[in-house]
Amino acid sequence: NAGVTQTPKFQVLKTGQSMTLQCAQDMNHNSMYWYRQDPGMGLRLIYYSASEGTTDKGEVPNGYNVSRLNKREFSLRLESAAPSQTSVYFCASSVVTSGRYEQYFGPGTRLTVT
Amino acid sequence: DQQVKQNSPSLSVQEGRISILNCDYTNSMFDYFLWYKKYPAEGPTFLISISSIKDKNEDGRFTVFLNKSAKHLSLHIVPSQPGDSAVYFCANSGGSNYKLTFGKGTLLTVNP
Numbered sequence: 019n020a021g022v023t024q025t026p027k028f029q030v031l032k033t034g035q036s037m038t039l040q041c042a043q044d045m046n047h048n049s050m051y052w053y054r055q056d057p058g059m060g061l062r063l064i065y066y067s068a069s070e071g072t073t074d075k076g077e078v079p080n081g082y083n084v085s086r087l088n089k090r091e092f093s094l095r096l097e098s099a100a101p102s103q104t105s106v107y108f109c110a111s112s113v114v115t116s117g118r119y120e121q122y123f124g125p126g127t128r129l130t131v132t
Numbered sequence: 133d134q135q136v137k138q139n140s141p142s143l144s145v146q147e148g149r150i151s152i153l154n155c156d157y158t159n160s161m162f163d164y165f166l167w168y169k170k171y172p173a174e175g176p177t178f179l180i181s182i183s184s185i186k187d188k189n190e191d192g193r194f195t196v197f198l199n200k201s202a203k204h205l206s207l208h209i210v211p212s213q214p215g216d217s218a219v220y221f222c223a224n225s226g227g228s229n230y231k232l233t234f235g236k237g238t239l240l241t242v243n244p
Contacts, residue, residue, distance in 0.1 A: 022175075049230060060136075060221055060234030076231065108175055112230055117183055119164040119225060121232060123175035129236070 020044055022124035024109050030130045031099040039094040039127050041109030049112045050092040051076075051121070052084060054105040061108060067092055099131045135159045136224055138235035147244050151209040155222035155235055158203065162226035167196060167207045169218045170237070176221060180207070212242045 020042045031037055043050065048069045053061040053076075063076030067086040081103060084094045096103060106128050112121035137156045145151045155165070164183050170174035182189040182196045182205075189196050201239045209216055219239050222233040 031197075051231070058236065060223075060236045061232075062234070063231055066231055090222065117182070119166065119181050119230060120178055121166065121230075122178055125175045126173075128173075 022109055022111055022122055023081065023109075024124035024127050026127060027125070028128050030132065031096075033100060033132055035099050036095070036097050037099065037129075038096075039107055039109075039129075040091070041093065041110040041124060042091045043109075043122075044090065045111060045113065045122070046089070047111035047113045047122075048089070050086065051110040051112070052082075052092070052094045053108045053110065053123075055108065055126075056105050064094065064107075071089065096129075099129075101131045104131045105129060135233050136222060136235040138220075138222060138238050140238050141142075141236075142239040142241070144241045144243060145212045147214055147242055148211045150240065151207075151212045151240055153207040153209075153218065153220050153222075153238050153240065154204040156203055157205065157224055159224070159226055159233075160200070160203065161226040163230065164225040165196065165198060165205050166223045166225070166232065167194070168221045168223065169216075170221060171218050179220075207242075212240075213244050214242050216240060217242050 025040045051066040052064040065084040070089045071131045109124040166181040167179045170176045180194045219237040221237045223234040
């Protein structure tokens with residue numbers, strides 16, 4: 019049981035390049051999320067997917083697109099990277115059972131845009 | 133408008149003593165509060181959550197207290213250990229789809 023996995027771990031892009039961050043979870047969770055974390059800030063929600071086939075914008079969606087490929091996988095795409103997108107990106111999945119809510123995070127992707 | 137506030141950027145505690153991390157919130161419409169621990173270069177690790185209908189939840193060394201009238205949440209760690217040194221985030225989940233809103237974090241240092 020790997021939990022939430024993300025690839026790649028590190029990436030350097032030039033301004034204007036595109037890339038896709040991959041995320042997968044093996045916990046059979048319905049909901050998945052993409053966050054970014056910047057220095058001195060908490061995590062901010064970019065996009066989320068409440069269930070397979072649905073996606074919605076979070077707090078900071080501009081410059082990003084997402085795809086919920088199936089129940090396991092949720093990818094984040096940067097079509098034209100900008101230096102302001104230099105950040106650490108975290109994917110997460112969540113479950114609510116028996117009155118408990120738990121959200122689990124992947125190890126993160128550290129992205130630098132030059 | 134920050135909905136979840138962690139007003140102490142850092143806290144230093146001696147090993148074996150109690151660590152108390154605090155969180156204030158402005159939005160009363162939430163279902164759950166969660167606490168996370170984060171080490172550098174790692175993803176946040178889920179510690180404990182509490183639903184809005186409770187005022188206390190306990191799991192091992194971790195206890196979370198919720199004071200709805202004061203809109204205040206605290207995490208108690210007893211006894212504190214050097215391995216607890218990390219940044220702690222509180223987050224609340226309100227509305228549909230259980231989206232989380234995070235505070236900016238508190239750096240806890242537990243000194244041997």
